[in-house]
Structures are given as C-alpha cells and as structure tokens.
Amino acid sequence: MKLALGPLQYYWPRVTTLEFYAAVADWPVDIVYLGETVCSRRHELRLPDWLEIADMLAQAGKTPVLSTQVLLESGNDLNTLRKIADNQRYEIEANDMGAVHCMQGRAFVAGPFLNIYSKPTLDVMVAQGASRWVLPLEMGRIGLAQLQQDRPAGLQTEVFAYGRMPLAFSARCFTARNRNFPKDNCQYVCMDHPDGLLLETKESEAFLTINGIQTQSALVHTLIHELAEAQRLGVDVLRLSPQSQHMDQVVAAFRAVLDGQEAAADAHQRLLPLMPAGPCNGYWHGRPGLDMVLPGDLLAAPSPQAERPGVKSRVAA
Known part of the structure; x- marks a missing residue:
C-alpha cells in the first residue's frame, strides 16, 4: 500500500512552502499532490512554480500529481484549470466536474469532492x-x-488517512470575515494561521477549523489503527494531509506501521503530541466524525445512532 502526501490546504509563505517540498523529497512517500485547491487569491506560488516542484520530486523518485481547485469562482480560475489540464507531464487530480470534462478522457485521479458514493x-x-x-x-x-x-477493474482506491478533514467550501472567506476584511481585500490573513483558525462553541469546545473559504474539522482525522483493515479492503493508497509542524514524523509513523516495524497503538501514542489538535476517526466507524474509536472500544461499541454516555448531542466535525 502506497503513501500519498495530499495537496497543501493552508497558505504558507513561499520560502516555507519551497523548503517543505524540498524536505518531502527525502520522505518515504510515493505520491505527492501539488497545487492550490482552496483559494485562487493564494498565489505565493503559481503554476510554473508547482511544475518546478513536480520536476524536483519526480527526480527524487516520487509521483507528482497536480490538484485542481475545488470551487471555481472566476474566469481566471477557469483559465488556470485549463492550463493544468493541458499539462502533459503529470497526472491530474480533478476536484470538480469541470476538471473531469477538461481531461477529455485522459487518465486522472477522481478527488474526494466529486461525491462518489455508488x-x-x-x-x-x-x-x-x-x-x-x-x-x-x-x-x-x-x-x-x-x-x-x-469497483470497475483497474480502478485504484485512495483513502484520506490523516489530517484535518476538509468538510465544505463557500464563496465567502471566513478567515477574512473574522478580521472584518472583505474577501476581495483579505490582506491574506490566512497566512497568519498555518494550520487554520480554530472555531470553538460558547462552551469552549473545539467545533470546526476555518481555513479561508474552506471549513475543516477541528480534530485531526487519523486511521493509524485501521491500516490493516484498509489493506484487507484492498485500499491502494493512503493520503496524509500536510500540517505545518512534524509532518516528517507523521509520515514516518504511518510508514513504520505499514512496514510492520511498529505497532499501531505505539505509533498512535507517538503521534498525539505531534498533532495540532486531538484525534478522531468516527466517520470510518459510522459514528459522528469527532468520535475517537480505539480498537478496544469496538468490542462494546453502541450502535452508530446511540448517544455517547454523559455527552450531549453535538454536531459532527
């Protein structure tokens, strides 16, 4: 089973981003997704820069994939999409149906936002x-x-296995709104939050993470305990989503479990202090997304509809 590094969801300075991917060249990942998927106003790096990074990673033995933007809002966004689709060197991850049509039958990765449920x-x-x-x-x-x-013969399957989950996209920029800036003059305040801006309830419970026009889970989704099951289910690729700190150690932990060099429980404990927030894996088990189900919990787990003892009903993150 291969490891993939998902596209960068946050807005980091140019130098930080370049240094990050220079380090990725030495990490035990097989596939690296590149490009801006969230907001076209984030332009520290342009398409030629992403292609240069792709060339560097390809020389290091990685398989680069260019990801397309999820929510297209302008003619410029459409032009960028067409340029990415016209690229003949690297495979494309299509994150909306416009990108699928632009591929005109050429091979592509169907991204997680295409609503594939059947x-x-x-x-x-x-x-x-x-x-x-x-x-x-x-x-x-x-x-x-x-x-x-x-699934049809020859089609590979990829599963999002680590990171804050991208849940929704909007035409409004919530990070700019938080600072009372209009979206068209946002001052690029996303750069002040390299792992997103945490949103809490009035009871000070972590609820969601704001990332520009994207809404993410507050907690960090992790399937470190579920790798053996994913293998049994025939999953081909596991996707790890970048975070601003300790990402090399996160990749190393998943690689160690996949290679049988470390127990999942030990790797999980090692990951906890490296995460920007607490862990969750509820969706995998058919439960609210913010639940964290450990292997021992499954023996006496209530039905997915049952409310957890002592916890009031909450919106799933």
Whole structure:
C-alpha cells in the first residue's frame, strides 16, 4: 500500500512552502499532490512554480500529481484549470466536474469532492478516464467495502488517512470575515494561521477549523489503527494531509506501521503530541466524525445512532 502526501490546504509563505517540498523529497512517500485547491487569491506560488516542484520530486523518485481547485469562482480560475489540464507531464487530480470534462478522457485521479458514493458514479468516472478515486471524507468502512466489491477493474482506491478533514467550501472567506476584511481585500490573513483558525462553541469546545473559504474539522482525522483493515479492503493508497509542524514524523509513523516495524497503538501514542489538535476517526466507524474509536472500544461499541454516555448531542466535525 502506497503513501500519498495530499495537496497543501493552508497558505504558507513561499520560502516555507519551497523548503517543505524540498524536505518531502527525502520522505518515504510515493505520491505527492501539488497545487492550490482552496483559494485562487493564494498565489505565493503559481503554476510554473508547482511544475518546478513536480520536476524536483519526480527526480527524487516520487509521483507528482497536480490538484485542481475545488470551487471555481472566476474566469481566471477557469483559465488556470485549463492550463493544468493541458499539462502533459503529470497526472491530474480533478476536484470538480469541470476538471473531469477538461481531461477529455485522459487518465486522472477522481478527488474526494466529486461525491462518489455508488457503483454507477464509479462507472461514470472510469468512462471519463479515472485511474484512481478518493473516498469521500464522511464515508466509512462499510460503504468502502461495498464499493470495493463493485469497483470497475483497474480502478485504484485512495483513502484520506490523516489530517484535518476538509468538510465544505463557500464563496465567502471566513478567515477574512473574522478580521472584518472583505474577501476581495483579505490582506491574506490566512497566512497568519498555518494550520487554520480554530472555531470553538460558547462552551469552549473545539467545533470546526476555518481555513479561508474552506471549513475543516477541528480534530485531526487519523486511521493509524485501521491500516490493516484498509489493506484487507484492498485500499491502494493512503493520503496524509500536510500540517505545518512534524509532518516528517507523521509520515514516518504511518510508514513504520505499514512496514510492520511498529505497532499501531505505539505509533498512535507517538503521534498525539505531534498533532495540532486531538484525534478522531468516527466517520470510518459510522459514528459522528469527532468520535475517537480505539480498537478496544469496538468490542462494546453502541450502535452508530446511540448517544455517547454523559455527552450531549453535538454536531459532527
């Protein structure tokens, strides 16, 4: 099973981003997704810069994939999409149907935002040229098992296995709004929050993370305990989403578990202090997304609809 480093979701300074990917060249990852997927106003790096990084990573033995923006809002966004699709050197991750159509039957990765929940949808994607699909963030192991039985021959499966989960996108920029800036004059305040801006309830409970026009989970989704099951289900690629600190150690922990060099429980304990927030994996188990289900909990786990003892009903992150 291969490890992939997902596209950078946050807005980091140019030098920080370049240094990050220079380090990635030495990490035990097989696939690296590159490009701006969240907001076109984030332009510390342009397409030629991403292509240079792709060239560097390809020389280091990685497989670069260029990711497209999820929410297109202007003609310039569409022009950038077409330029990415016209690239003949590297595979594309299509994150909206416009990107799928731009590929015109050439091979691409069907990103997690294409709402693939059924075999007919998988069939449509394969007919359009998809060589790999990414499980939607809120789909669990039961849905995955069914689609793995039904997936067309030759189609690979990728699962988001680590990181704050991208849950929704909006035309409004919540980070700019938080500072009373209009979106068109946002002052690039996203750069002040290299792992997003935490949103808490009135009871001071972590609720969501604001990342420009993107809304993320407050907690960090991790499937470190579920790697053996993912292998049994025929998952081909695990995606780890970048964070601003300790990402090399996160990658090393997942690689060690996959290679049988470390127990998942030990790796989980090692990851906890490296995360920007607490862990969760509820969606995988058909529970609220903010739940953290450990292997021992499964023996006496209540039904997904049952409310957890002593905890009031909350919106899933």
